[in-house]
Amino acid sequence: MSMIEFKNVEKYYGNFHALKNINLEIDEGETVVLIGPSGSGKSTLIRTVNGLEEIQEGQLLVNGFDLHDPKTDINRIRKNVGMVFQHFNLYDNKSTIENIMLAPRLVLKRDEAENKKMAMALLEKVGLADKAANMPSELSGGQKQRVAIARSLAMQPKALLFDEPTSALDPEMIGDVLDVMRDIAKDSSMTMLVVTHEMSFAKAVADRVIFMADGQILEDSSTEAFFNNPTEPRAQQFLSQVEHH
Amino acid sequence: MVTLGIFDAFTPQNVQYLLGGLGITVGVSVISVILSFIAGSVIGIIQFERLPYFSKFVGTINNIIRNLPLLLIIFFVYFALPKLGIHLPIFWATVVAMSTFESSMLAEIVRGGLESIDKGQFEGARANGLSNLQTMFYIVLPQAYKKMIPPIISQLISLVKDTSLAMGIVLSEMTYRGQIIYAQNSTYIIPVLIVITLIYFLLNYGLSLIARWFDSKLA
Numbered sequence: 001m002s003m004i005e006f007k008n009v010e011k012y013y014g015n016f017h018a019l020k021n022i023n024l025e026i027d028e029g030e031t032v033v034l035i036g037p038s039g040s041g042k043s044t045l046i047r048t049v050n051g052l053e054e055i056q057e058g059q060l061l062v063n064g065f066d067l068h069d070p071k072t073d074i075n076r077i078r079k080n081v082g083m084v085f086q087h088f089n090l091y092d093n094k095s096t097i098e099n100i101m102l103a104p105r106l107v108l109k110r111d112e113a114e115n116k117k118m119a120m121a122l123l124e125k126v127g128l129a130d131k132a133a134n135m136p137s138e139l140s141g142g143q144k145q146r147v148a149i150a151r152s153l154a155m156q157p158k159a160l161l162f163d164e165p166t167s168a169l170d171p172e173m174i175g176d177v178l179d180v181m182r183d184i185a186k187d188s189s190m191t192m193l194v195v196t197h198e199m200s201f202a203k204a205v206a207d208r209v210i211f212m213a214d215g216q217i218l219e220d221s222s223t224e225a226f227f228n229n230p231t232e233p234r235a236q237q238f239l240s241q242v243e244h245h
Numbered sequence: 246m247v248t249l250g251i252f253d254a255f256t257p258q259n260v261q262y263l264l265g266g267l268g269i270t271v272g273v274s275v276i277s278v279i280l281s282f283i284a285g286s287v288i289g290i291i292q293f294e295r296l297p298y299f300s301k302f303v304g305t306i307n308n309i310i311r312n313l314p315l316l317l318i319i320f321f322v323y324f325a326l327p328k329l330g331i332h333l334p335i336f337w338a339t340v341v342a343m344s345t346f347e348s349s350m351l352a353e354i355v356r357g358g359l360e361s362i363d364k365g366q367f368e369g370a371r372a373n374g375l376s377n378l379q380t381m382f383y384i385v386l387p388q389a390y391k392k393m394i395p396p397i398i399s400q401l402i403s404l405v406k407d408t409s410l411a412m413g414i415v416l417s418e419m420t421y422r423g424q425i426i427y428a429q430n431s432t433y434i435i436p437v438l439i440v441i442t443l444i445y446f447l448l449n450y451g452l453s454l455i456a457r458w459f460d461s462k463l464a
Contacts (some may be wrong), residue, residue: 075376078371079374082372083368083372085365085372089363089369089372093387102375103370103374107374151373
């Protein structure tokens with residue numbers, strides 16, 4: 001069953017045509033990496049999936065609900081779709097563990113003892129159990145991002161969106177974050193859509209690679225086929241550029 | 246006595262009378278502070294949310310009120326509203342006028358405070374499944390209020406001082422009563438004004454200490 005499905009989706013910012021006739025299907029449990037030059041619409045596309053950006057035309061089905069239908073309750077979709085941002089977006093006024101516990105408490109009405117136990121287990125999983133009481137301002141970028149991932153996982157989502165999760169990190173922090181993401185991708189029921197420039201991560205983890213440029217999907221192929229044998233000239237050019245540094 | 250009569254003004258009767266005025270000043274201030282904090286927050290949030298038509302409408306009214314002299318609003322509430330059939334006792338007329346004016350000032354502070362919060366905080370919370378209201382209440386407002394504490398307290402300080410404008414409708418608050426006392430004897434003018442000055446200062450200095458305490462507590 002498909003978890004995310006774009007059907008002839010169009011997105012405009014005023015006169016700027018940001019997404020052009022997007023058709024894309026992502027199955028439950030799939031890990032899909034979205035790459036392309038900056039300004040190609042990758043971030044815009046991923047942000048439409050949980051309604052942070054509205055689409056103007058077409059259909060966007062997430063977990064069976066149409067995001068373009070005004071009757072759809074967006075909060076219900078967001079409950080099932082987590083998102084990890086480039087700039088972490090942790091709650092600055094909450095401690096690490098409160099960042100993780102807040103949404104399950106408010107939205108899922110999870111029992112407090114249970115909530116705490118799960119939050120601690122998640123902090124353990126991302127290697128930050130000793131930072132439970134710290135405020136976000138006391139964490140490094142890599143630590144913040146791992147807390148943000150734990151926060152998303154605490155909602156037990158069906159899908160996770162990653163919008164350039166390592167782009168704002170110092171090089172030595174990137175590995176820890178990617179390790180956590182690799183771990184999540186192993187879980188066969190989790191759908192992952194990842195915008196990234198980390199080609200080694202894409203090669204190792206992705207089932208499929210989508211290549212975008214100028215608001216269009218130019219290539220949608222298996223990871224192996226994409227890296228060994230890209231068909232689109234722009235994809236070939238992009239790959240040769242990112243692999244040269 | 247050779248002491249120039251500086252303390253003559255402060256007979257037990259006069260002191261009691263003056264302190265009664267202080268009670269009215271504080272009463273008007275405290276009630277207006279609470280009302281305008283609540284109303285100002287609501288108006289500020291409405292403006293921030295950019296609801297179609299409604300936010301513009303509220304914003305326009307707010308701007309009009311904010312740009313009127315407070316004394317005019319006091320006159321309007323006390324002298325004009327009765328002509329329209331709304332009669333308020335002088336104390337409550339002052340409270341209504343002050344709260345109206347201060348709400349519009351605080352609304353502007355609240356709106357600005359909300360604008361200063363990083364968009365990522367909203368997106369993080371919304372993507373995490375929180376509703377718009379929950380995002381406001383648990384994430385954005387706490388951070389915004391923390392930033393707003395200094396301007397809000399300074400607004401409240403001017404509110405306390407501005408209660409003296411209600412002299413204009415002969416509300417028997419502290420400054421008015423001081424005037425009554427020194428009207429008895431012109432040698433009272435300086436000592437009475439000095440004491441009133443000290444009281445206003447202590448009241449407002451107390452407020453700014455509270456502000457500083459909040460600041461250190463929340464930082």
